[in-house]
């Protein structure tokens with residue numbers, strides 16, 4: 628069995644009287660794809676924000692490769708090998724598609740912090756290779772702001788990959804995509820996995836979550852409702868009641884919306 632890459636124990640985040648993430652523990656093994664689902668407000672994005680250093684946990688610990696990251700800054704965590712994408716497409720609107728990816732390549736895991744002050748052919752080549760990988764080379768010179776949702780989502784993936792991560796966290800990568808785009812992105816993420824990059828994804832599109840995940844974590848009201856194999860979700864009564872609400876898991880609808 629592959630080694631544990633990420634180990635989260637008793638992770639808790641309180642906002643005043645609200646406990647957004649409540650004593651959640653899970654681990655992710657090298658090379659696996661770990662899916663996270665749950666209704667609106669379950670604490671999924673907060674969990675991502677904690678792991679990636681965008682918010683501090685109130686209690687618990689998170690280790691990457693056996694070393695703590697929950698006390699580290701966003702850039703230190705990035706340099707340790709964790710990259711992420713966001714629920715709402717987040718790109719530098721007024722920069723070109725290529726310039727967006729160059730940012731990831733400049734500031735990512737393989738470079739020291741000052742690398743952003745210089746431009747080199749190796750960094751540019753890495754950015755161009757990732758653009759090619761996600762299928763956006765043809766529009767490398769276009770401004771990123773007016774891009775369609777699917778292109779922005781692929782651009783976020785390219786920028787994240789350019790930072791040379793060992794783990795890629797994807798927050799609802801399939802939201803707002805057409806069925807054909809969902810299929811294309813599933814294929815792209817499989818190719819990311821084939822590169823040996825460990826994936827963690829939050830997803831409401833159950834078809835995509837089931838197709839990609841080796842194991843899943845279902846959250847509800849900040850707590851772990853279920854952790855196990857995707858096929859076991861279907862026979863878990865509490866998950867079916869709370870999350871799926873009786874809907875077929877292959878449905879493309881968001882049951883909580």
Ligand SMILES: Nc1ncnc2c1ncn2[C@@H]1O[C@H](COP(=O)(O)OP(=O)(O)OP(=O)(O)O)[C@@H](O)[C@H]1O
Pocket residue numbers: 642645646647665666667668669670671672673674714
């Ligand atoms: N900065 C914050 N301050 C106060 N409360 C917050 C903050 N961020 C999140 N919350 C609350 O924490 C809870 C969990 O939110 P979170 O966004 O993590 O849920 P989610 O599972 O990602 O939901 P969704 O599926 O809608 O994205 C919600 O009740 C939310 O309102």
